[in-house]
Amino acid sequence: MVAGSPHRSARQSFSHPHWILDLLHYIYGIRPQCDVSSLKVKFSKTGMPRYVLLNGERLFTIRPNDFSITLSKKGALFLDECLPKPHARVWVSEDFGKTVFAKHVIDADPNIRRGVDVLIYKDRLIAFGKAVMSGEEMLNLNFGEAVRVRGKVE
Numbered sequence: 001m002v003a004g005s006p007h008r009s010a011r012q013s014f015s016h017p018h019w020i021l022d023l024l025h026y027i028y029g030i031r032p033q034c035d036v037s038s039l040k041v042k043f044s045k046t047g048m049p050r051y052v053l054l055n056g057e058r059l060f061t062i063r064p065n066d067f068s069i070t071l072s073k074k075g076a077l078f079l080d081e082c083l084p085k086p087h088a089r090v091w092v093s094e095d096f097g098k099t100v101f102a103k104h105v106i107d108a109d110p111n112i113r114r115g116v117d118v119l120i121y122k123d124r125l126i127a128f129g130k131a132v133m134s135g136e137e138m139l140n141l142n143f144g145e146a147v148r149v150r151g152k153v154e
């Protein structure tokens with residue numbers, strides 16, 4: 001069980017801003033620059049943190065095996081405001097379907113790790129997805145799948 005989480009019989013959501021800041025800092029390597037006091041963490045039946053909510057709407061799902069997050073559309077917009085550029089961002093040259101290939105990546109945060117959800121930009125934020133390559137690989141390779149798109153913001 002996570003330190004500071006309620007007993008599993010409670011099955012409630014509660015505000016835990018320091019824990020959320022620490023989680024995002026661990027995943028993206030930088031502390032978010034926004035107010036997270038209104039965010040709530042909802043726990044599963046087993047007592048593990050499962051969702052991060054804002055006004056009852058899901059921003060992130062916390063994966064129980066590695067404590068990384070899966071973004072929703074609102075979560076992508078939230079991270080766009082919270083994380084300073086270029087952190088967790090990939091810039092592309094062309095439109096794409098469900099996959100962004102490395103040959104279309106113009107620029108990327110070199111600190112992106114495989115498996116982490118990232119924000120995808122063209123002129124502005126257009127989508128979000130799971131990084132299949134590290135940021136350095138996206139910049140140095142000219143082939144292969146760079147990001148598997150989870151959803152579009154438009």
